[in-house]
Amino acid sequence: MLWWQAILLKLLNTLPKYLCDMEMIAVQERIPCLDLKGQHQQIKREVFEAFEKVYENTAFSGGPFVEEFEQGFAAFCGTKYAVGVNNGTSALHLAMLALGIGPGDEVIVPANTFIATAWGVSYTGATPVFVDCTSDTWQLDTTKIEDKITSNTKAIVGVHLYGQPFNIEAVAAVCKKYKLFMLEDGAQAQGARYKGIPVGGFGEMACFSFYPGKNLGACGEAGGVTTNNEAYYKHLLSLRNHGSVVRYYHNEVGYNMRMGGLESASLNVKLKYITAWNNRRRAIAKQYQQQITSPKIQLQVQPDWVESVYHLFVVTTADRDGLLKYLNEKSIFPGLHYPVPCHLQKAYAHLGYKEGDCPNAEYLANHCLSLPMYAELKDEDVAYVIETLNRY
Structure with a gap:
């Protein structure tokens, strides 16, 4: 065999492996942890048409598009009410305030959760008390809650972590025994079910994030609270709007935490999918x-x-x-x-x-x-x- 024939044969033998590697690289480049582009390309026209309606109505803060989403999301969760706010952290904060939690109070929070769960407690001046997760479900370990309860404990926050509901009945039993509030953190769990029932209506309130990366994510920042309690619902409406129900009349110290019109318009589109x-x-x-x-x-x-x-x-x-x-x-x-x-x-x-x-x-x-x-x-x-x- 001539020298150049040997080289050619070697190149031909390595070609299949080279082509296989190139094919593998092409596949590998498409696998990030999260990619929002594909979703938004599919619904781009619908979302832009929804934005156009917001623009024509100049309904950029609160207004009819927010109300439409609140009604749709409440129906999706099987609750009577939903209140749209500017982000999920604000949802947790306002829910705590609606429960009357403040300085000197303690709230049980899982140690294994995103930090915003604890911020909702801290923003009121109350103290988060952290409880370990289980070794298998990685959810709040309900067997360790009672050891952390004191005379200052007012509520327990269960987190539907990673989109998986926590042990709602076990937490609810502890809350009933000690006369505590139960709050659901559903930031990662839009559409999850516990024993066939959608999360969002098991506790006094449930808090959701519509951060863009969530399963139901806005084109921007947004959050919400669901509840079946009319008093909490009305209080949340006031708290998110400078403590006001009638314009320029402020009954309490409130916050500027309204949901935006563009964000709600995008959520109205995505709620269908x-x-x-x-x-x-x-x-x-x-x-x-x-x-x-x-x-x-x-x-x-x-x-x-x-x-x-x-x-x-x-x-x-x-x-x-x-x-x-x-x-x-x-x-x-x-x-x-x-x-x-x-x-x-x-x-x-x-x-x-x-x-x-x-x-x-x-x-x-x-x-x-x-x-x-x-x-x-x-x-x-x-x-x-x-x-x-x-x-x-």
Whole structure:
């Protein structure tokens, strides 16, 4: 064989591998943790038409488009009322105020949640009291709540974390026993169900975020509160609007926390699609749950009585940093929710919590990753993520 024939043969032998690698790279580039572009391209015309109506009516703050969304979202949650506000953190804050919570009061909050759950308590001058999560569902450990209750405890906040409802009946039983309020943090759970019933109407109130990355996300910042209690509903309407029901007459210290017209218009469009989007997330999650077989990967345990909407699909592994590096090399980019549990945040150092106080939440913070999860994720991309994890 001549020298040039040997070189040509070698090149031909490596060509299939090269083409395979190039194909794999093309797939890998499409797998971020979250990609909002696909969703918004699908509904762009509808959203822009809705914006045009807001513009023509100059209804930029509050107004008919907000009211339309409030009615639609209340129906979606199966509640009597919904109040639109400027973001999910404000929803938590105003709900606490509507419950009469303030300085000297304590509120039970999961250590494993986004920090805004605790902000809602702190903004009123009350103190969040952090309770660990379970080691399997990663939700509030209801067996540890009673040890944290004092004469100052006024409420318990349960979080439908990652889109999965918490153990509502167990928390409600503790609230009934000690005459406490129960508040749902549904920021990640629009459309989730507990024993077949939509979340949002189990507690005194439920608070939602419509941040753009949520399952039901506005084109901008927005939030809301649902309730079946007319008194809370009316109080929230006042609180979000400078403590006023009649213009220029202020009955209490209020806040400028109204929902915007453009944000509500986008939510009115998306509300028509949220059930289909949630179902697609469930289909993706089912593939993850059934096909991830690596013993190095642990999944969130889901009781029979929950129907998650999989805002996030979180897994844990012993070497989180190693797995993250491995996935990034394969052009898969997981999220990280959340690297520091609430009780160890610097903002709450004055409360005196230390490492070891909430061991399950601390373990999760050090070992969790959020896999790619959004309704537009293609089946071949999901398959690639699963295959890559199983090879780890």
